[in-house]
Structures are given as structure tokens and as C-alpha cells.
Amino acid sequence: MRYFIVDDDVASRRMLKQIILDGDMGVIIGEADSGVNALDPILSTDPDFVLIDLLMPKLDGIETIDQLRKQGFRGHFIMISQVENKEMIGEAYEKDIEFFIHKPINRIEVQSVLKKTSERLLLKKSLLTIRKSILHFEEETKEETHRTIKDVVSSILNDMGILGEVGSDDIVTIIDLLSSNEEKSMQIPPLKDIYEKLASQTKFSGAEIMKESKAIEQRIRRTISIAMNNLATLGAVDYTNPEFEYYAPRYFEFAEIRSLMKTIQENEMDSKKPKINVKKFLQVLYVEANEKFKHPPK
Amino acid sequence: MRYFIVDDDVASRRMLKQIILDGDMGVIIGEADSGVNALDPILSTDPDFVLIDLLMPKLDGIETIDQLRKQGFRGHFIMISQVENKEMIGEAYEKDIEFFIHKPINRIEVQSVLKKTSERLLLKKSLLTIRKSILHFEEETKEETHRTIKDVVSSILNDMGILGEVGSDDIVTIIDLLSSNEEKSMQIPPLKDIYEKLASQTKFSGAEIMKESKAIEQRIRRTISIAMNNLATLGAVDYTNPEFEYYAPRYFEFAEIRSLMKTIQENEMDSKKPKINVKKFLQVLYVEANEKFKHPPK
DNA sequence: AAAAATGTCGGATAATGTCGGATTTTATAA
DNA sequence: TTATAAAATCCGACATTATCCGACATTTTT
Numbered sequence: 001m002r003y004f005i006v007d008d009d010v011a012s013r014r015m016l017k018q019i020i021l022d023g024d025m026g027v028i029i030g031e032a033d034s035g036v037n038a039l040d041p042i043l044s045t046d047p048d049f050v051l052i053d054l055l056m057p058k059l060d061g062i063e064t065i066d067q068l069r070k071q072g073f074r075g076h077f078i079m080i081s082q083v084e085n086k087e088m089i090g091e092a093y094e095k096d097i098e099f100f101i102h103k104p105i106n107r108i109e110v111q112s113v114l115k116k117t118s119e120r121l122l123l124k125k126s127l128l129t130i131r132k133s134i135l136h137f138e139e140e141t142k143e144e145t146h147r148t149i150k151d152v153v154s155s156i157l158n159d160m161g162i163l164g165e166v167g168s169d170d171i172v173t174i175i176d177l178l179s180s181n182e183e184k185s186m187q188i189p190p191l192k193d194i195y196e197k198l199a200s201q202t203k204f205s206g207a208e209i210m211k212e213s214k215a216i217e218q219r220i221r222r223t224i225s226i227a228m229n230n231l232a233t234l235g236a237v238d239y240t241n242p243e244f245e246y247y248a249p250r251y252f253e254f255a256e257i258r259s260l261m262k263t264i265q266e267n268e269m270d271s272k273k274p275k276i277n278v279k280k281f282l283q284v285l286y287v288e289a290n291e292k293f294k295h296p297p298k
Numbered sequence: 299m300r301y302f303i304v305d306d307d308v309a310s311r312r313m314l315k316q317i318i319l320d321g322d323m324g325v326i327i328g329e330a331d332s333g334v335n336a337l338d339p340i341l342s343t344d345p346d347f348v349l350i351d352l353l354m355p356k357l358d359g360i361e362t363i364d365q366l367r368k369q370g371f372r373g374h375f376i377m378i379s380q381v382e383n384k385e386m387i388g389e390a391y392e393k394d395i396e397f398f399i400h401k402p403i404n405r406i407e408v409q410s411v412l413k414k415t416s417e418r419l420l421l422k423k424s425l426l427t428i429r430k431s432i433l434h435f436e437e438e439t440k441e442e443t444h445r446t447i448k449d450v451v452s453s454i455l456n457d458m459g460i461l462g463e464v465g466s467d468d469i470v471t472i473i474d475l476l477s478s479n480e481e482k483s484m485q486i487p488p489l490k491d492i493y494e495k496l497a498s499q500t501k502f503s504g505a506e507i508m509k510e511s512k513a514i515e516q517r518i519r520r521t522i523s524i525a526m527n528n529l530a531t532l533g534a535v536d537y538t539n540p541e542f543e544y545y546a547p548r549y550f551e552f553a554e555i556r557s558l559m560k561t562i563q564e565n566e567m568d569s570k571k572p573k574i575n576v577k578k579f580l581q582v583l584y585v586e587a588n589e590k591f592k593h594p595p596k
Numbered sequence: 597a598a599a600a601a602t603g604t605c606g607g608a609t610a611a612t613g614t615c616g617g618a619t620t621t622t623a624t625a626a
Numbered sequence: 627t628t629a630t631a632a633a634a635t636c637c638g639a640c641a642t643t644a645t646c647c648g649a650c651a652t653t654t655t656t
Contacts, residue, residue: 090406091304098414100407102400108388116396120414123421131426166602186452187467215603221646222602227632239536249459249541254531255562261535275610279645280462287452287461295445464612490634513613519636520612573620574636603652611644619636626629 001118002027002151002275004047006038006064007080008056015105016051016080023111025118027147027155030163035059039067041164045154047075048121049114054081054092062088065095078117080105149179152289159243160251161230167223174198174282175289186287191217191279219280224281228252228274230258251284253277299324299416302345304336304362305378306354313403314349314378321409323416333357337365345373346419347412352379352390360386363393376415378403447477451587457541458549460529465521468514472496472580473587486581489515515576522579526550526572530558549582551575 003026007013017028029045032038035052036059042050050068054061065077069178079092082103089100098117099111153175157163174194188194195213203212227247235244235257250255256274301324305311307330315326327343330336333350334357340348342558348366359419363375375531377390380401387398396415399408451470455461472492493511501510525545533542533555546555 084403086402086407090404093404093406093410096410099397099411102382104384106388106391108382108391109384112391113397116418120418120421123418123425127421128424186448186470187464192644211604214605217646218567218603235535236448245539248454249528249532250461254459254528258531258535273647276646277462281612283462284456288456291449291452295449488634509614512615515635516613516637571637577635597656599654599656601652601654604650606648607646608648609644609646611642613642614640616639617637619634621632621634623632624630626627 001114001121002029002045002047002147003027003028003051004042004045004050004075005031006033006035006042006050006056007031007053008033008060009053012053012080012103012105016110019105019107019110020114023114025111025114026152026159029154030158031153035061035064035067038064039071042068042075043071046073049098049118050075050077051080052077054079054083054088060072062092062095063217065097071097076117076121078113080110089147109245147293149176149289149293152292153285156247156285156289157227160227160247162223162227165226167219167221170198170220171223171282171285173201175286178286179290179293188279188283188286191282194282220282221276221278224278225274225276228257228260228276232257232264236261236264250288251281253280299347299412300327300345301325302336302340302343302348303325303329303349303350304331304333304340304354304359304511305329306331307351310351310401310403311538314408314466317403317405318412319410323409323412333362333365335477336362337369340366340373341369341371346590347396347416348373348375349378350375352377352381352386354555360390360393366389367393368452374415374419376411378408410425445591447587447591448474450590451583454583454587455525458545459526459532459541460521460525463521463524465514465517465519466492468496469521469580469583471499473584476584477588478501479593484585486577486584489577489580492580519574519576522576523572523574525575525579526555526558530555531562534559534562549579549585551578 003020005013005016005028007016009218013031013033017031020026020028026048029047030041032041033258035056038050040050048146052061052064056064059067061079077095077097078101079097080101080103083089084102092100099113101113150172153172154168157168157171162168164171177198178188178194192213195216196209198216199209199212203209231244231252234241235248239245239261248254253275256276260274301318302312303311303326305314305468307417311329311331315329318324320324324346327345328339330339333354334341336348350362354362357365359377359379370413374395375393375395376399377395378399380386382400390398397409397411448470451473452461455466455469475495476486476492490511493514494507496514497507497510501507512591528544529546529550532539533546536542547551551573558572
């Protein structure tokens with residue numbers, strides 16, 4: 001199942017994330033710290049479940065649900081909040097949420113509820129598929145609920161905090177492209193070739209393609225640069241942070257990250273620009289995404 | 299659906315009853331005002347759902363569930379109580395209750411939850427029936443994507459932060475090659491032979507092979523050098539880092555790593571190049587990869 | 597309209613292949 | 627065991643490219 005988390009409290013988001021991942025219940029394909037910031041990403045990533053806080057500044061949970069529904073979102077909501085007021089809870093249930101979980105967050109409770117709700121969804125989907133097949137004698141055995149490579153990649157990019165960047169689309173598409181390739185070599189082709197291939201999907205004249213592939217190159221570089229900064233900032237505060245600990249040494253030249261962390265800690269703004277190794281980043285992402293895709297849980 | 303209500307409060311029972319009947323969700327086949335008084339009737343009427351209060355004199359909700367399960371009751375529980383204590387709620391969920399609803403009782407909430415749980419139950423039943431019939435036809439089309447030795451090696455190299463380097467491909471292929479060999483000696487053959495064997499998979503003239511095997515040698519050396527630098531940098535930042543602790547002493551001459559760490563910490567850029575022991579690295583990797591492959595993760 | 601983000605391009609930089617020779621390990625005999 | 631030669635392994639240096647990056651132009655956002 002694909003989850004999206006909306007909560008203004010970082011700690012809550014992290015706990016939920018941890019619970020979902022630990023329980024092997026699915027992937028987090030995005031998160032947001034407010035209703036307003038949640039709308040666009042939810043509509044574009046179309047998660048199966050949205051875990052949403054009721055009390056949030058500006059746009060509260062119920063209003064957010066209204067907005068999303070109005071714009072055609074068909075996913076399911078699970079509300080998580082410390083509100084005790086039965087009126088509000090009732091109101092939430094009227095918006096057709098799946099369930100209301102009371103804060104403080106309790107691991108077993110959340111896991112149990114998520115498991116039951118997602119099971120219900122799966123069952124429903126299977127039955128719908130079956131009914132359709134029976135009615136039309138069709139052989140559509142395509143499981144739409146399966147997560148794609150793109151989901152896996154998105155979730156990784158989200159962890160690095162760059163899912164919203166323009167270059168992320170390029171990256172996701174590239175990995176998808178590479179993965180759909182026949183050759184099972186884990187070595188990715190030269191970056192130049194990759195860029196050109198991607199560019200040729202939208203542009204058609206030779207010159208256009210060259211330009212676009214140059215643009216792609218820069219977009220990706222800038223996106224990765226942002227990821228480095230994000231991780232370095234995380235690590236500067238707490239180098240046992242799980243995202244930092246995992247991604248920083250694997251996806252980047254850790255020496256670069258380290259010197260970045262230093263300048264951050266010492267608040268120097270000068271900073272010799274760090275070296276950005278696009279090839280390494282894509283290579284690791286490619287192998288790891290495929291691995292996670294083939295052997296989902298951990 | 300057939301419901302049974304257990305609650306020491308008459309008013310609560312009446313409300314629940316009313317909600318179920320009004321919502322046309324099923325029939326009430328009995329009620330009881332305590333856990334003790336509920337046991338016999340529940341076992342004899344075998345309801346689909348038991349709505350049960352957590353806090354009751356003598357036999358509380360959880361104990362009642364235990365008793366019933368012990369005596370073979372297979373129905374489902376929905377707990378309804380005003381308890382706020384998350385520990386108790388968690389405990390209840392561990393007893394495999396369907397959901398926990400907080401008092402005071404809210405019509406919409408109860409209806410929504412009951413509807414969803416009973417729907418889930420119905421779906422499950424239908425699906426089980428269908429599956430049973432289908433199983434007669436189809437043998438399982440399960441495609442097992444085995445975890446290969448390559449995956450194991452990749453993950454180790456990823457831990458060292460060198461999955462992105464060109465030489466990693468060589469290393470992975472080499473270990474795969476060695477492992478598929480008949481002789482299960484723990485001792486790996488001379489490096490030169492290994493390189494030549496690998497080279498001869500892509501090149502075919504004698505001279506070409508020599509060149510390629512030289513290239514492979516350099517790629518691997520450089521890759522391992524990067525791994526050393528990565529780990530040393532990791533260790534310099536945080537010597538309790540698990541990857542550092544594990545890999546640094548096993549795969550490398552630890553003395554080399556330590557002096558590397560020193561130059562990193564003191565920011566000396568001169569640095570006498572550390573000695574790189576390719577043989578040791580491959581040897582350890584070979585043994586460990588095979589070990590992990592045969593006896594996967596704990 | 598200013599500021600930020602993105603596109604464009606050429607030159608700088610670092611990665612890689614190639615090769616000869618230095619250094620270490622291994623084998624063998626004293 | 628120790629000495630020594632041969633073999634294996636390791637390393638530096640250079641040429642060639644892929645990759646990277648600064649700087650300015652253009653577009654988009656505020």
C-alpha cells in the first residue's frame with residue numbers, strides 16, 4: 001500500500017513512518033506538514049491511504065479532505081489526532097474517513113488499524129477485479145495495486161527531501177527507463193546516453209535533443225546538490241539520524257558530505273561548492289531501487 | 299450480521315442496540331451486563347461480532363476475550379470503552395480485536411466502524427470461497443525471484459558506499475564467477491587468473507584480454523581505495539557507525555584505515571597513500587558473501 | 597520589477613585505460 | 627630457519643574522455 005502522511009508535527013510523522021516501515025505495511029510516497037502543502041503532492045502521487053491530522057493551522061484535516069475530494073481524489077483517509085470532541089470526530093466520520101485514531105500514537109494500535117483497513121481495501125479490489133472478469137470474461141490479471149519502480153524511487157527521493165524538485169521527475173523517469181531495459185547488467189550506461197534517451201522522448205529534432213539533454217543534466221545535478229545539502233543539514237544536527245546514516249555514505253562521496261556538514265556547523269556561508277557525483281548517485285539508486293522492487297520488505 | 303453486546307451500563311447497551319437496529323446493520327442476538335454472564339450465551343449463540351466494554355467488574359474485557367478464545371470462540375470483537383490509557387488499548391489490539399471505539403458513544407462513529415468491519419468480513423468470506431474454487435484450476439504461478447549471490451555482494455558494496463563506482467561491477471561479477479565454480483575451496487585463485495578469466499568474457503584476442511585485465515585490475519584497486527576512504531571518513535565522523543565498525547577491521551588492514559582517519563581528522567591533504575590489499579578484500583568478500591547467501595539473514 | 601529557478605554552453609576537472617616498473621609475497625634450496 | 631629468485635601484486639604517470647561546473651541568458655515566480 002502507498003501511504004502519504006500529513007501532520008504538522010515532525011515527531012508524529014517520523015513515528016508513523018517508522019511504524020509503517022517496520023511493520024512492512026507498504027511505502028511512504030510523500031509527506032507534508034500542512035493541509036495546504038499536501039494538496040498538490042497527493043493529487044499527483046495518488047496514494048492509497050492518507051494519514052492526516054485533524055488539527056492543523058490554516059487548512060484543517062476535514063477541510064483538506066473536502067478539497068481533495070472536490071478535486072477528484074479517490075484514496076482513503078485515516079485520521080490521527082488528539083481531539084476528544086465527539087462532534088468533530090463524528091463530522092470526520094461523515095466525510096467518510098476509514099478510521100479515527102487517537103493520539104498519542106500507539107504502535108500496535110496504528111499497525112492493527114492500518115492492517116485491517118488495507119486488507120479491506122485489497123479484498124474489495126480483488127473482488128471488483130473478479131467481478132469484472134466474470135462479467136466480461138476478460139483475462140485482465142493486471143494488479144493495479146502493485147507498486148511500481150517509480151513508487152520505490154519516489155519514496156527514496158522523498159527520504160532525501162527532494163521529491164518536490166523539478167529534477168526528481170527526470171530521475172524517476174530515468175530509473176524507470178533503465179529498469180525496463182532488457183539487459184540486466186547492473187552497470188548503467190554513460191550518462192550522456194541516458195540524458196539523450198530521455199530527451200528524445202519529448203524532443204524530436206537532433207538539436208533540440210542535445211539542448212534538452214543538457215538541461216536534464218543540469219536539473220539533475222541541482223537536485224542532487226539539494227539532496228546533499230539536506231542530508232548534510234540532517235547529519236550536522238544528529239549524525240545518528242537514520243536517513244542521514246543510510247543515504248549519506250551510500251549515495252554520495254561521504255567526504256564531501258562531511259565537509260559540507262562542517263561548514264554548516266560552523267555557519268560559514270562561503271563554502272567551496274561540494275563535488276557532485278551524478279553517476280554514483282544514479283548508479284546506486286538504480287541498483288537499490290531494483291533490489292527493493294524485487295525483494296520488497298527488509 | 300449477528301451482534302452480541304457486553305456492557306455493564308444499561309444506557310450504553312440500549313444506545314448500541316438502537317444504533318445497530320436503526321442503521322439496519324443486523325440483529326442483536328443477546329446481551330450481558332458482565333463478562334462472567336457473557337461467556338455461556340456467547341458460546342452457545344456464536345455471534346459474528348461481540349461489542350464489549352473494556353472496564354467491567356470481576357472479568358474485564360480483555361480477560362473475557364481470553365476466556366472465550368480459550369473455549370474456541372472464533373467471532374470478532376469490537377471494544378467500546380472510555381479508557382484513554384494507550385497501554386491498555388494496545389493490549390486490547392494485541393488480543394486481535396477489530397477496533398477500539400472511544401466512549402462516549404457517537405452514532406456516526408459506531409455505524410461507520412461496524413459497517414466497515416462487517417463489510418471486510420463479508421468480503422473475506424466471499425473471497426475465500428472463490429479462491430478455493432480457483433485453486434482447483436490453477437497451480438500457483440508464483441515466480442520466485444531468488445536472491446542471488448550478486449544481490450548479496452551488491453548490498454555489501456552498497457554498505458561500503460561504493461556501489462556506484464565502475465569497479466563494483468567487476469567485483470560483483472568476480473564473486474559470482476568464483477562462487478559458481480565447482481571447487482568450494484575457501485581460497486581464491488591468483489588475482490591475475492581471475493582478471494584474465496573475467497576479461498575473456500568480453501574480449502577475445504589475447505592482446506585485448508591482457509589489456510582488459512589490466513584495466514580491471516586498476517578499476518578494482520581504485521574502487522577499493524574509495525571504499526577505504528569512505529569508511530575512514532565515516533569513522534572519523536562517528537566511530538560507532540555500524541558499517542565502519544563492521545567492515546573496516548574485516549576487509550582492510552585496520553592500521554591503514556586508522557592512519558587514514560587521522561589525516562582526515564587533521565585535515566592534512568598530503569597523506570601518504572595507504573596500501574591497498576586487493577587480495578584480502580576479495581578473499582573476505584568471497585567468503586562472507588557465500589556465507590550470507592547460504593545462511594541468509596538471521 | 598526584482599528575485600528565484602531553469603536553460604544553455606564552453607571550458608575545467610576528474611575518471612578511466614594503458615603500461616612500465618617498484619614492491620611484496622611465495623616458493624625453493626641451503 | 628634464512629636467503630634468494632621468480633611470481634604476484636601493487637602503484638605512479640600519462641593520454642584520452644566522460645563528467646562536472648561556472649557564468650550568463652532566459653523563463654517563471656513573487
